[in-house]
Amino acid sequence: MARLFDTHAHYTDARLRDTELLSQALAGDIAGLVTVASDLADSEACIALAAAHESVWASAGIHPHECGKAGALDDAMERLRMLLKKNKAVAIGEIGLDYHYDFSDRETQMRFFRSQMDVAAETGFPVIIHDREAHGDVFDVVRAYRGRVRGILHSCSVSAELVREYVKMGWYISFSGTITFKNAAGILDAVRAVPQDRILVETDCPYLAPVPMRGKLNHSGYLHYTAEKAAELLQMEYEAFCLTEVENAKKIFGLIS
Ligand SMILES: [Zn+2]
Structure with missing residues (x-):
């Protein structure tokens, strides 16, 4: 398999x-x-969950939705640095x-985005980027940290042109179930623009279940639908795609060198 x-x-x-969905x-x-x-x-909860499962790792960080409730910036960054010292914390995001x-x-x-990029530059952890309708501003920040911070553009929704710019800076591009949606035309070119050694897939579960499960509760057991679509777009055999994707993920998360 x-x-x-x-x-x-x-x-x-x-x-x-x-x-039982995670264990399954x-x-x-x-x-x-x-x-x-x-x-x-939630970062603490993620780290605890990772500690309980051999093949689960965790990120620590503050989503743009949560910044307004995160309290004083300096205190939050100090707590983030402490969390990143825990076992199985592999990324900021x-x-x-x-x-x-x-x-x-x-x-x-x-302010929270830039400060967490500073922590990434200082600690060497990769970042996981959420970019919703903010492509220009996100890219400007990423470019300002060029050569100092690398990471993953998550549930990619940018153009093929912008994908190429991220790839040039050493970034990895992760696609979710949105590439299986009927109105996905624009994003398909973005998938085709990713070199094999930078492609990743994700569920973003419980959100974004891929077709034919769209609208249902998403979980990792549905990831293969998205992977099959990405493999087809990259003209790769499914097995070869899987081997490459696992290796890419382990590289960016520092699980292999
Ligand atoms: Zn997410």
Whole structure:
């Protein structure tokens, strides 16, 4: 059975926590996954969950939605540095900008984004970027840290042109179930623009279930639908795609050198 790495999942979410879905995925075609945090309390929960499962790793960080509730910036960054010292913390995320919902005001989002990029530059951890309708501003920040911070553009929704710019800076590009959606035309060119050694896939579960499961509760057991689509777009055999994708994930998360 060809196995995949789910680079972005939220198993601390109430809809997935205390279910058998994580264990089932790990017993199935999921070789490993990163459970991604939305705020500092969730980061602790993610790290605890990772400690309980051999093939689960965790991120720590503050999502743009949560910045407005994260308290004083300096205190939050100090706590983030402490969390990153824990076993199985492998990335800072998810961080970035969300101009679709604007749950935190844009200035606050930007301050937390830049500060977490500073922590990444200082510690060497890769970052997991959330970019919703903020492509220009996210790219400007990433470019300002060129050569100092690398990471993953998560649930990629940028153009093929912008994908190439990220790739040039050493970044990895992760696609979610959105590439299986009927209205996905624009994003398909973005998938084709990613070199084989930078491609990743993710569920972003419990969100974004791929077709034919669209609308259902998503989990890592559905990742293969997204991977099959990505493999087809890159004109790769499915097994070869899986081997490459797991290796790419392990590289960016520092699990292999
Ligand atoms: Zn997410």
